[in-house]
Amino acid sequence: MGRRVILGALLSLLLLPSAASADPIRVDSLSSAPRDRIAIYIVRGPGVSTPLIAFQERARRLLEAHMHVEIVSMREALVRGGPDLNKKLGTCQADPDCYSQLLGRTLDARYLLVLTATRLDELRLAGARLLDLEALRILGESIGEVPSEQSYLDASDQRVQACVPQERWDPFGGLQVQADQAGAQVSVQGRVLGLTPMSQVGFLLPGTYEVGLRKSGFEPLKTEVQVQQGQVAQAVLQMQAIPEPESSSWMIWAGAGAAVAVAATVVTVVLVTSGGGDPSFCSAPDPMACM
Numbered sequence: 001m002g003r004r005v006i007l008g009a010l011l012s013l014l015l016l017p018s019a020a021s022a023d024p025i026r027v028d029s030l031s032s033a034p035r036d037r038i039a040i041y042i043v044r045g046p047g048v049s050t051p052l053i054a055f056q057e058r059a060r061r062l063l064e065a066h067m068h069v070e071i072v073s074m075r076e077a078l079v080r081g082g083p084d085l086n087k088k089l090g091t092c093q094a095d096p097d098c099y100s101q102l103l104g105r106t107l108d109a110r111y112l113l114v115l116t117a118t119r120l121d122e123l124r125l126a127g128a129r130l131l132d133l134e135a136l137r138i139l140g141e142s143i144g145e146v147p148s149e150q151s152y153l154d155a156s157d158q159r160v161q162a163c164v165p166q167e168r169w170d171p172f173g174g175l176q177v178q179a180d181q182a183g184a185q186v187s188v189q190g191r192v193l194g195l196t197p198m199s200q201v202g203f204l205l206p207g208t209y210e211v212g213l214r215k216s217g218f219e220p221l222k223t224e225v226q227v228q229q230g231q232v233a234q235a236v237l238q239m240q241a242i243p244e245p246e247s248s249s250w251m252i253w254a255g256a257g258a259a260v261a262v263a264a265t266v267v268t269v270v271l272v273t274s275g276g277g278d279p280s281f282c283s284a285p286d287p288m289a290c291m
Helices: 002-015 052-066 074-081 085-090 096-104 152-163 249-275
Strands: 036-044 069-071 111-120 123-132 137-145 173-179 185-188 191-195 201-204 207-214 221-227 232-237
Touching: 036 052, 036 085, 052 069, 052 074, 052 111, 052 152, 074 085, 085 096, 096 123, 111 152, 123 152, 137 152, 173 185, 173 207, 173 221, 207 232, 221 232
Parallel strands: 036 069, 036 111, 173 232
Antiparallel strands: 111 123, 123 137, 173 201, 185 191, 185 207, 207 221
16 A cells, blocks of 8 residues: 555656746745845947937846846836936946935935947947945946947847856856645745746745645645755655544444433333333322322
8 A cells, every 4th residue: 555655646746747947936035135226327329329228128137137136217216316317427427436426325226237338430339337336336347349230239238247246147046846746835935936836936045945835635844945056956845645534433333332322211211201100200290190
């Protein structure tokens, strides 16, 4: 019997649909460290017709995919910084202290990414500079020529990655939860993420994460998994069915026998009290009525 259970569990595990090929799930609140806010300032020179919003969105997608940051949107910068914010930033002349005074308090931003795109005659240039507005220093910068066959947006992606310190680029690990039961509820750090089989959980900062598994009819499970940068941790869980209450035949017959005995006692009492042989069993007010 035990061998059948083990083989059944292994077979069900093999037959579960594979979710490894799906895109990783991103839930930023699972990591204990909060995301730093980063503002984007775009300097578009003459001869460049690419819209500012295109630079903003391209940089946003790139940074969110490779850094643990929250991007300040252009709308938020306009609402909180005012319509003259870009003009004021243009007067800073790459001075980190000037940028910090304008953005650190107004937008509550920790970092500033400055993107530049310009054209000098036939020379097309794209650059990126990352500044720490709290430490008041430049973390990295990169500028280079844009080949004629390349767009400013594609060149901007290369410059952004080149200006970000290596330890801040792709600091994440991943987590893959595998279970021998489909339809089990998966939680990480106490937050329900879905049911098995489930896609890989990605964008996790290195650290220890608690994984939980629950399903009706099975014992709940909890385990801790260590996530490391650049690696996908595996949580392979096997669920144990909750045993059903035992019901033995001798208990059934004992209960039936007790019921018969009680019924016989009741009948005997009725017969004695109604037969009139012993007045002491009579409940009538007049003892003669029992005769």
